[in-house]
Amino acid sequence: MPEGDSVHRAAARLHAALAGKPLTRSDLRVPRFATADLTGRTTLDVTPRGKHVLARFEGGLTLHSHLRMDGAWHVFAPGEKWRGGPSYEIRAILGTADRTAVGYRLPVLELIRTAEEDRVVGHLGPDLLGPDWDAARAAANLLADPERPLGEALLDQRNLAGIGNVYKSELCFLAQVTPWTPVGALPESVLPRVAAAAQRLLAANIGDRSSTRNTTGSRHPGHDLFVYGRARRPCLRCGTPVRQAPQDDRPTYWCPQCQTGPTP
Template sequence: MPEGDSVYRQCKMLREALEGAVIESSDFRVPALATSDVSGRTVVAVVPRGKHILIRLSAAPNTEEMKSGAEPLTLHSHLMMDGTWRVFDRAHNDDAGHLGEPRTSGADAGRSGADARGPGRATSSSGRGGLQRSRPGASPYRPRGQARRGGSVRSAAESRTRISADVSVGQGSHTIRAILRTKDVEAVGFDVKDVRLVPTRLEDQELVGYLGPDILGPDWDLEKALERLNAQPDRAIGTALMDQRNLAGIGNVYRVEVLFMTRTNPWARVDSLPEGRLREIVVLAHKLLHLNKDRSMRSTVGQAPQGRPLFWAYGRDGQPCRRCGVQLKRGEIDDALLTVDPAPSRTAVQHLRTIAWCPRCQVAG
C-alpha cells in the first residue's frame, strides 16, 4: 500500500532516471490530457509531497510556444491504492523501440502499445540503491491480476495481501495513464490517479497547498503538525492522523502501527490523550517513515527477516498480540473527507477503513 515512504522511493527512482533529461515524447491516457504534449521540455525536478508525485518540467523550448503561454509545468499524479511508476530502459527494448509503437511482423501484427512490446528491462523503486533492472528477457507487463514470484504466478488476492513497500500486483498496458520518454528511458505510470498538468507557479494553489507538513519533507515542522492536530480536539486520533491537511504522508499501515506502539486507542478523542501522547505519536511516525524510506520491504519491528515485512498489528487481526498475547481485534474507522483534494463544501460520507488493534494494550481513556 503506497504511503509516504513508498512515494519517496518512487520519486527517487524517477529522479535518477529523468532529472535533467529532455522529454522526446509523451503519452497521457486520461481524457483531460488526451491532446497534451510535453515533448521538448526538460525534467527539472521530481518531488514527493506527502503522497503526491510532482514532476516539474521546464518551459517549452520553442519561442513561439513561449509567446502563447507555454510556461514551466508540473505533472501531478497520486498513487492512491494501486498506482505505481516504473522505468524501462529503452536501450534494451526490442525492435518496436518503445511503448505505443506497433509491431508489424509475425503474430504481433496489428497489435500496438505495451501488449505488442517484447522483452524489456524495468526499473523498480527498490530501497537497495540505484536503478534496479529486471532480468534480460523478462516481460515488464503481465495480465492484470497476476504477479510473478519465484517463477510461479500469484493471484491478485495473494498479491494484495502481500504487504510490501511498493505495489506488487502485475500491471497491464490497459492501466497505463502516463508515459514520459527520454533518449534512454521510458517512465510509465500504471493506475496513477489525478493525473494533471498545471503551471508550476500554481502548484500550491491547485495541487498541494492544502497539505500539512510533509513528514518526509525537508521542511518538516513538528510543532505545526501538532497545532493542526490539536485544532480539532473532538476528532478521533485514528482519523486525525490520516487527514493529510494535518500532516502529509501517513497511511493506514503507519496509523495502525504507531497507535499500537504507543498504546493508543484509535477511537480516542485527540483532547482525551494523556499529556505528551500526541507528540509521542507524531515523533514515532516521523521516525518509522524515515527508517523505511530507503528499505525495499517495509517493517516496523527492526529488520524484516528473510526479506519479509513484519508488523506489530497491521494485517494481524485475529492473531495474538505480540506484546500481551490477547487476540487482536478487527475494527473499522471512518476516514471521512480524506480524499486527494478535500473540499470544505463536500458532504461528508463514510470512508470506512479496516484496522487491527489490541483490546488490552489500546484501552480508551
Template sequence: MPEGDTVWRTAHRLHRALSGEPITLSDFRFPEIATADLRGAVTTEIVSRGKHLLHRVDSGLTVHSHLKMEGQWRVERVADTARWLRRADLRAAVGTDTWSALGLRLGLLEIVPTSREGDIVGHLGPDVLGPDWDVERAIHRLLASTTVIGAALLDQRVLAGVGTLWASESLFIEQIGPWSAAADLAPERVEALVARIHRLMDASRHHAVQSSTGVRRRGEEHFVHARSGRPCRRCGNTIRVSMIGPAGRERTMFYCPTCQGGIAPGDDGRPQRPLGSSGGRSNPYRRA
C-alpha cells in the same frame, strides 16, 4: 493505498532516472490531457508531497499524479518500453533516450502550471518526509483536531503522508487507543506519537519492505497492521480491525484492545479470521 514513504521512494527513483534530460517520450492516457506533449522539455525535479507526486519540467508545467489504491510508476530501459506501451492499464509514459517512466493504474493524473501547485497540494498538513517538516506544527494540528486520534492521523489536512499502516503501527507502539479523542491526549503523548511516526517513516523510505518491528522477513514486519485475528506480539491477546473516520471516508484500523484501552466503538467483538485464512480472502471483516 501507498503511504508517504512509498511515494517518496517512487519520486526519488523517477528523479534519478529522468532529471536533467530532454523528454523524448510523452504519452498521456487520461482524457483531459490526452493531447499534451512534453517532448523537448527537460525534467527539473520529481518530488513527493504527502501521497502526491509532482513531476516538474523546465517549460513551467507539473505532471501531478496520485497512486490511489493500486497505481504505480515503473522505470524501465528504453529497449524494454514497447511491451509496456501495449498494456491496457497504462495511464502515462514519460521517457528520455535512456529511461522510461511508466504509470500503471494511476488514480489521478493532470498537468498544471508549476506556479499553481498550491491549488492541488496547498491544503495538506505538514509532510512527514518533507524538507519543511515541522514537529511543533504537526503536534498543534493533532491537538486541535475535533475527531479521534486515529482519524486525525489519516486526515491529510492534518498530517501529509500517513496512511493506515503507519497510523495503526505508531498508535500501537505508543499504546494509544485509536478512538481516543485527539484533543484529550496529553501534549507529551502526542509529541511522542509524532516523533515515532517520523522515525518509522524516515527509516522505511529507504527500503522496499515497510517494517515497524525492525524485521523484514515476510509475516514479521508489523505489530498489528493486517494481523487481525492473530496474537498480539506484546500481550498475546487477539489483534482486531475496525473502521475509523467520518461516514463515507472510513478507513481500516488495526489495534490490540488489551494494549490500547479497549474495544473499538463499532467493533461487535465477534471473532475475526486472520487475513488470508481459509474463507477469509481479503476481507478484514470476515469472521469465523
C-alpha cells in the same frame, strides 16, 4: 492507499530516470490532456509532497499525479518488457533516451503551471519526509479538533502529510491507545511523540530497500508490523489476539490488552 514512504521511493526512481534529460516521448492518456506534448522539454526534478508526485519540466509546467489505492509508476530500460499491468491501464508515458517511466491506474493526473502547485498541494500539513517537516506544528494540527478520533486525525493529510492506514494502526499501537481515542483525551506529551515516531518510521523505511515495510525493528519473518494485518493473530508484545474493525471505511487493527481507550 500507498504510504508516504512508498510515494517518496517512487518519486526518487522517477527523478533518477528523468531529471536533467529531455523527453523523447510524451503520452498522457487522460481526455483533458490527451493533446498535451512534453516532448523536448527537460525534466527539472520529480518531488514527492505527502502522497502526491510533482514532476517539473522546463517552461514552468508540472505533471501532478496521485496514486491513491492502486496507482503506480514504473521505470523501464530500453527493450525491457513493461510489467505494470495491461496496456489499457496506462495513463502516462514519459520517455528519455535511456529510460521510460510508465504510470499505471493513476486516478489523478493533470498538467498544471508550476507556479500554481499550491492549488493541488497547498492544503497539506507538514510533510513527514519533506524539508517543511515540523513536529510541533503537526501535533498542533492534530489537536485542532479535540473530539476527533486519533486514527482519523492521523489520516487527514491536512494535519500531517504521508500517513496511510498501515502507519495509522502502528502509531496508535506505539502510543498504547486505540485509534478511536479522541485526541483531546490524550496526555499532553502523546501527540508530539506520535508525530516524531511517524517521521522516524517513514524515514527508516525509505532507506530499507526490501519490499517489506517494518515498524518493529525485528527481522524475524512475520514480525514486521505490530498489529496491522494481524487480526486474530497474537500481539507481538503480549500474545493477546489482535482485533480488527472498520474506521472511516478502512480496516483498523489494535491490541485490546496493550491499547486503552474506546473501541467500536
